Amino acid sequence: MKLYSYWRSTTSYRIRAALNLKGLAYDAVPVDLVAGDQRAPDYVALNAGKGVPTLVLEDGTALTQSMALLEYIDATWPEPRLIPADALLRAQVMAVAHTVALDIHPVNNLRLIGQLRTRFGATPDQATDWMCHWMNEGFAALEAMLPAGDSFAFGDAPNIADICITAQVYNAHRWGVDLTHFPKTARIERLCLNIPAIADAHPDTQPDNRTDAKVAT
Structure with missing residues (x-):
């Protein structure tokens, strides 16, 4: 997996923490929000919202929005659980x-x-x-x-x-x-x-x- 993120982005921080807690390996790809990397055409093709984070799966599927990503990560790799079942x-x-x-x-x-x-x-x-x-x-x-x-x-x-x-x-x-x-x-x-x-x-x-x-x- 590849995680497109910006070091100071709190939404990216959420996803890094979740992936680390699950013990999942990923390649970090920096997106410099101050420099405007999020508006580059190749990045917009991955994330139409021009934000971070973006998680690209092994099959090339690009997922966006940190809360949706947290739900996906927890559903796909349920241990340790981040969202309670009750x-x-x-x-x-x-x-x-x-x-x-x-x-x-x-x-x-x-x-x-x-x-x-x-x-x-x-x-x-x-x-x-x-x-x-x-x-x-x-x-x-x-x-x-x-x-x-x-x-x-x-x-x-x-x-x-x-x-x-x-x-x-x-x-x-x-x-x-x-x-x-x-x-x-x-x-x-x-x-x-x-x-x-x-x-x-x-x-x-x-x-x-x-x-x-x-x-x-």
Whole structure:
């Protein structure tokens, strides 16, 4: 398999973590979002949405959208399970995962921030304030949704909710969100990064890591 990703992309981080947890081998193909690689014709042929990640299977099938990819990966390689089989628990886990994937991430990604700057004249500080506002809003919701305790989001092993949270917290650190207000969220990231498979998926460990990169989430 080939995983087209960008090192700082939190959606790519989710998929790297899932593939690593499953023990699946893949070739990483960098897509530099800042340089505009996602708009190259050969990449658009794989991913019409001009985003990352894209997972290309052995038979050449290209799959996109991180949440759909997580479902595919979990259904195809069910151990360790990332999405619970129990219907009630699955609904609770997916609600947390979707709070990150549908409420927090979309209003903080590269395309939207670019529009705030170019169309509406937002300054870099205003763009950062925007991102931090929506992360604070989303993390407050997560704190209310997550059970108390000293383990992962919903059990003794990480699942799709933990993966989504951990990837989003990377951005929170990057933009200066104070996590002392969100102890459950911070605990989940800490536990996840103690797992080598997830730590190895962290943006800072990726071969295309560019510390001079501008905004790209």
